[in-house]
Amino acid sequence: MNQKSCLNCGHSVSDEFCPHCGQKTDTARITPRSIIKNDILGSIWHFEARFFNTLRNIIFSPGKTAMNYIAGKRIRYNNFIPLLLVLFSFNVLGLHYYEKFAPAEVLAEDSEVKDFLSKYSKAILFIVIPMLAVNAYFLFRRIKLNIAEHFIIGTVSLLGILTLFLLDDIVSLISLWKPVSRIFNSIDRALFGIAVLFPAVTYWNAFKNSFTTWELAWRVAGLYFLMGLESSVIGLILYEVF
Structure with missing residues (x-):
C-alpha cells in the first residue's frame, strides 16, 4: 500500500483524506489552473450541488431525509x-x-x-x-x-x-x-x-x-x-x- 505523509499534520496516510486531520492528500503546488478549477469552481459547484440536493430531498422525501440525518447519513446534506x-x-x-x-x-x-x-x-x-x-x-x-x-x-x-x-x-x-x-x-x-x-x-x-x-x-x-x-x-x- 502506497504510504505518504499528510502535508498538514505529518500523519501517515494511504487514502484520499488524512484520518488524523481530515485534509485531502492530493494537495499539490498552487497554480492559476488549480485556483480556478478547485478553489473557485470546485467550491461553488460543491456548495450549490449539496444545497439544491438538500432542498430536493426535503421537498420530495422530508421524513426520510430527517431520519437519514438522525441515523448519521449527513455528508450528503447541508x-x-x-x-x-x-x-x-x-x-x-x-x-x-x-x-x-x-x-x-x-x-x-x-x-x-x-x-x-x-x-x-x-x-x-x-x-x-x-x-x-x-x-x-x-x-x-x-x-x-x-x-x-x-x-x-x-x-x-x-x-x-x-x-x-x-x-x-x-x-x-x-x-x-x-x-x-x-x-x-x-x-x-x-x-x-x-x-x-x-x-x-x-x-x-x-x-x-x-x-x-x-x-x-x-x-x-x-x-x-x-x-x-x-x-x-x-x-x-x-x-x-x-
Missing part, C-alpha cells in the same frame, strides 16, 4: 440550521420585493395580518420547531427518538415550508403581471395549501413504516390540533401584549 437561516433570509427578501412592486390596493388586503407576521416572523420561526418537537415527542413515543432528534424532524418540516413560501413569493411577484395573474394566483393558493400540509407529509414520510395508517392518521391530526391550539394562544398573547 447543515439544517444554517440552511434554515438562509431560507428565512431569502423569504424576507422575497417579501420585500413583493411589497415594493405590488399595487397599494393589493397590499391593503389583509395588511394587519401581514404586518403582524412580518413583525413577529423571527419569533414564529424559533417557536414552531420546539412546538413540533415537543408535541411529536409525546405523540410518537413508540419510535424512541429523543427531543433533539424530534427537533431535527421539526427543522426539516420548517425548511420545507420556507422553501414552498419562497416559491410562493416568486409566484406572487409573477402574478402581479396582469396577463398571467389568474393562473399564477391559482398556483399561489396551491403552494400555500401544500405548505400548510407539509408537516403532515414530513411525519407521514418519516414514520409510515412504524405505525398503521389509522395510528399515524390520528397522531398527525393530534399534532395539527395541538399546534393550532398553541399557536392561537401564543399569537393572541403577542397580539394583545405588543
Whole structure:
C-alpha cells in the first residue's frame, strides 16, 4: 500500500483524506489552473450541488431525509440550521420585493395580518420547531427518538415550508403581471395549501413504516390540533401584549 505523509499534520496516510486531520492528500503546488478549477469552481459547484440536493430531498422525501440525518447519513446534506437561516433570509427578501412592486390596493388586503407576521416572523420561526418537537415527542413515543432528534424532524418540516413560501413569493411577484395573474394566483393558493400540509407529509414520510395508517392518521391530526391550539394562544398573547 502506497504510504505518504499528510502535508498538514505529518500523519501517515494511504487514502484520499488524512484520518488524523481530515485534509485531502492530493494537495499539490498552487497554480492559476488549480485556483480556478478547485478553489473557485470546485467550491461553488460543491456548495450549490449539496444545497439544491438538500432542498430536493426535503421537498420530495422530508421524513426520510430527517431520519437519514438522525441515523448519521449527513455528508450528503447541508447543515439544517444554517440552511434554515438562509431560507428565512431569502423569504424576507422575497417579501420585500413583493411589497415594493405590488399595487397599494393589493397590499391593503389583509395588511394587519401581514404586518403582524412580518413583525413577529423571527419569533414564529424559533417557536414552531420546539412546538413540533415537543408535541411529536409525546405523540410518537413508540419510535424512541429523543427531543433533539424530534427537533431535527421539526427543522426539516420548517425548511420545507420556507422553501414552498419562497416559491410562493416568486409566484406572487409573477402574478402581479396582469396577463398571467389568474393562473399564477391559482398556483399561489396551491403552494400555500401544500405548505400548510407539509408537516403532515414530513411525519407521514418519516414514520409510515412504524405505525398503521389509522395510528399515524390520528397522531398527525393530534399534532395539527395541538399546534393550532398553541399557536392561537401564543399569537393572541403577542397580539394583545405588543
